[in-house]
């Protein structure tokens with residue numbers, strides 16, 4: 142194809158020309174390796190006709206690989222300098238794909254579905270090399286607000302990848318694991334070394350794959366279920382009877398809801414699936 146991906150020299154040149162000094166607070170580590178971005182695009186399973194949203198496109202490394210698949214990309218970038226340069230980068234490196242690319246200058250946490258609309262459609266996939274400090278909230282916010290999303294492939298700090306993909310009973314199973322599971326089947330999809338980035342970060346990265354699935358069946362709303370989840374993990378060493386006392390109104394009310402949902406009140410939250418949390422919230426609601 143006529144698309145050329147960014148290598149180490151391209152990234153440095155672009156950064157120098159734009160006078161970009163990568164900031165840690167915005168998690169700016171740019172991928173300088175074509176194999177890595179191609180691998181991400183391949184694992185995302187996207188192609189011609191798909192509308193993909195990319196969060197934090199930076200200098201465009203991953204963006205170009207996504208365009209290479211034939212997909213249409215609507216990117217969300219918080220840094221004005223980077224957002225402004227992206228159309229020119231796409232025009233230079235992927236001239237035939239320019240009409241399939243647009244960028245929204247915004248904090249991804251503030252974006253709503255209508256801003257991501259292209260030709261009357263909203264994205265069905267999210268692909269991103271996420272800024273590490275906001276990866277989880279950005280992901281959960283998007284999943285909540287863009288209900289057309291069916292799949293995702295994100296690169297995050299390895300530790301965050303483990304937490305997102307954790308199963309009940311795993312040591313790192315917690316709030317992000319349960320909330321992500323509300324929307325999708327989540328699994329680890331490989332590791333990424335530090336050397337593919339500039340500047341080289343001090344943590345390893347991991348890939349996480351999201352496959353949309355029907356949300357748990359329950360009479361409780363998502364907000365009600367998530368409040369129960371937050372309460373359970375706020376005091377994760379306590380039994381659910383104790384941890385959910387404040388949420389339910391009293392230890393006895395918590396115990397009643399748990400029993401009605403078929404859960405031993407002496408269990409801890411780290412053993413419950415998202416469906417079980419939904420059952421507890423529904424039982425409490427009555």
Ligand code: SAM
Nearest residue numbers: 170171172197198199202219220248249270272
């Ligand atoms: N995707 C590029 C790549 O792979 O080379 C850059 C990835 S870099 C880890 C993260 C990018 O996210 C940066 O461009 C940064 O400016 C942007 N960013 C940070 N916080 C953001 C936010 N809240 N909303 C949107 N973009 C953000």
